[in-house]
Amino acid sequence: xxxxxxxxxxxxxxxxxxxxxxxxxxxxxxxxxxxxxxxxxxxxxxxxxxxxxxxxxxxxxxxxxxxxxxxxxxxxxxxxxxxxxxxxxxxxxxxxxxxxxxxxxxxxxxxxxxxxxxxxxxxxxxxxxxxxxxxxxxxxxxxxxxxxxxxxxxxxxxxxxxxxxxxxxxxxxxxxxxxxxxxxxxxxxxxxxxxxxxxxxxxxxxxxxxxxxxxxxxxxxxxxxxxxxxxxxxxxxxxxxxxxxxxxxxxxxxxxxxxxxxxxxxxxxxxxxxxxxxxxxxxxxxxxxxxxxxxxxxxxxxxxxxxxxxxxxxxxxxxxxxxxxxxx
Ligand code: PBG
Numbered sequence: 001x002x003x004x005x006x007x008x009x010x011x012x013x014x015x016x017x018x019x020x021x022x023x024x025x026x027x028x029x030x031x032x033x034x035x036x037x038x039x040x041x042x043x044x045x046x047x048x049x050x051x052x053x054x055x056x057x058x059x060x061x062x063x064x065x066x067x068x069x070x071x072x073x074x075x076x077x078x079x080x081x082x083x084x085x086x087x088x089x090x091x092x093x094x095x096x097x098x099x100x101x102x103x104x105x106x107x108x109x110x111x112x113x114x115x116x117x118x119x120x121x122x123x124x125x126x127x128x129x130x131x132x133x134x135x136x137x138x139x140x141x142x143x144x145x146x147x148x149x150x151x152x153x154x155x156x157x158x159x160x161x162x163x164x165x166x167x168x169x170x171x172x173x174x175x176x177x178x179x180x181x182x183x184x185x186x187x188x189x190x191x192x193x194x195x196x197x198x199x200x201x202x203x204x205x206x207x208x209x210x211x212x213x214x215x216x217x218x219x220x221x222x223x224x225x226x227x228x229x230x231x232x233x234x235x236x237x238x239x240x241x242x243x244x245x246x247x248x249x250x251x252x253x254x255x256x257x258x259x260x261x262x263x264x265x266x267x268x269x270x271x272x273x274x275x276x277x278x279x280x281x282x283x284x285x286x287x288x289x290x291x292x293x294x295x296x297x298x299x300x301x302x303x304x305x306x307x308x309x310x311x312x313x314x315x316x317x318x319x320x321x322x323x324x325x326x327x328x
Contacts, residue, residue: 034317038103050205072321076115090125094151101159108160117163118156129214131168150176167194169222174242193244196232199223202277251275256307263308272309279315
């Protein structure tokens with residue numbers, strides 16, 4: 001009598017070549033985007049304590065880092081900036097001479113083919129650390145913020161950004177950005193919307209890196225409740241209607257069901273952002289010798305692909321690209 005099909009499958013999985021033949025999901029260097037932090041100044045390369053291996057880089061060192069990233073075959077980067085000074089309305093965010101604007105121009109001059117995505121938000125630039133400007137009652141003023149977000153996106157685009165990625169979660173910002181880019185003849189530049197962005201504890205290390213923690217209150221006024229998935233679909237739908245070219249779910253690992261649901265509901269390109277806390281947890285466990293870092297990180301990234309993301313924004317991009325280039 002023949003063995004059960006399931007047992008036959010198990011035998012098959014013992015052989016690496018057969019395992020490769022029947023594998024359902026592949027993680028490729030093509031799927032990775034590396035986030036980077038640019039700071040004002042020169043010759044600065046300073047590791048962020050809560051994110052081992054990730055550095056604050058001044059533009060000169062940033063360009064070198066991006067050259068290495070591009071040489072590994074990684075298709076794109078996501079750029080965050082820190083200002084020289086902060087104020088109530090985050091004015092350095094939309095200054096043509098801002099750090100991000102300078103960085104984009106320098107990267108585009110050195111490596112024109114690499115996709116440069118910029119994060120568009122005010123929280124690194126405002127003195128109070130919220131993602132927008134505040135009204136008299138201390139609440140974020142949605143409509144006035146949207147104007148500044150659109151100005152920021154336009155300034156990044158003028159500097160050469162291929163894709164702008166609004167992460168502020170204000171209502172109507174995607175439409176406002178689209179209008180402002182189109183008016184300035186940037187019809188062919190893309191918008192990647194942080195569409196379903198949850199109010200997450202996993203942003204902790206990033207807020208240290210970007211010095212962007214709110215001085216008071218939290219972001220639950222404009223970020224989503226981790227308990228909700230139907231709301232995520234509505235957010236995604238609105239951003240698509242407003243003209244988003246790529247939609248994003250963030251964080252990734254605790255929201256694999258959301259990624260899958262968005263994948264099944266919409267045909268738009270879908271990004272997943274594996275955020276700072278997801279990275280730092282793996283790094284910490286690996287440093288303590290509690291997990292095999294390469295296997296664990298690859299498993300996490302693969303799970304995000306399997307859930308349905310087209311690509312993954314991950315602080316592991318560079319390392320993962322190095323791992324993926326080694327033969328098994
Ligand atoms: C800014 C922004 C945040 C992240 C990306 N853009 C932080 C936040 O909302 O507080 C988080 C990224 C990460 O944790 O890696 N609005």
